[in-house]
Amino acid sequence: MATLFKRPTALIRPVAVMADALLAALLMVVVYPAAGRATEPRPWLCRDLPAFSSREPMVYRATARSPRRWRLSLLQFQQGAPHDNLVVETSRPLDQRHAVSGRLAPGTYYAVAQYAGPQGHWICPARSEDESASGYLASFCFSDPAGGCAVRMRVKSASPR
Numbered sequence: 001m002a003t004l005f006k007r008p009t010a011l012i013r014p015v016a017v018m019a020d021a022l023l024a025a026l027l028m029v030v031v032y033p034a035a036g037r038a039t040e041p042r043p044w045l046c047r048d049l050p051a052f053s054s055r056e057p058m059v060y061r062a063t064a065r066s067p068r069r070w071r072l073s074l075l076q077f078q079q080g081a082p083h084d085n086l087v088v089e090t091s092r093p094l095d096q097r098h099a100v101s102g103r104l105a106p107g108t109y110y111a112v113a114q115y116a117g118p119q120g121h122w123i124c125p126a127r128s129e130d131e132s133a134s135g136y137l138a139s140f141c142f143s144d145p146a147g148g149c150a151v152r153m154r155v156k157s158a159s160p161r
Contacts, residue, residue, distance in 0.1 A: 039120050041091060043073035043112045044083035046124035052138035053108035057158040061101040062094055062113065066150035069116040070094040070142075074109045086110065094151065103158060113142035113151040125150070 043049075052058075062072045073091040081087045089109065092100040114122040125142035129149075133139035136156050141149035 041122040044086045046112045048128045049110040058104040059158045060155045062153040063099045
């Protein structure tokens, strides 16, 4: 008769483990709602990455003409790098009020300007065009869906000529 009143621990333990797992999953969704969204730019995923290069140091300047929030990324090829052999050398925020500029070591670079979408993810430009401009090693325009040149980036030699 004593065996009839024993607790069914074989059933309680799996139910308790399952309840703990469900609680942990629920906390992850509530505490980290953005974990499933890409909130960091991923410039290596853009299909159109214009390139420029020089054997001398370079300087660049980028300006935005669009009211959107933009992010300018410059990448370099590196064999074995995790993102299609590309490494992000620099990534800078850009908007209408603030141009960005900087110096680059000699080498080959790929450029892309991405804009922030409505849910906070970064979107590749609708188009990127190489504008030939006198006195520059490279001059690129990146456009959003509205068209036109939303971001212009120009690169020239850092060495005076």
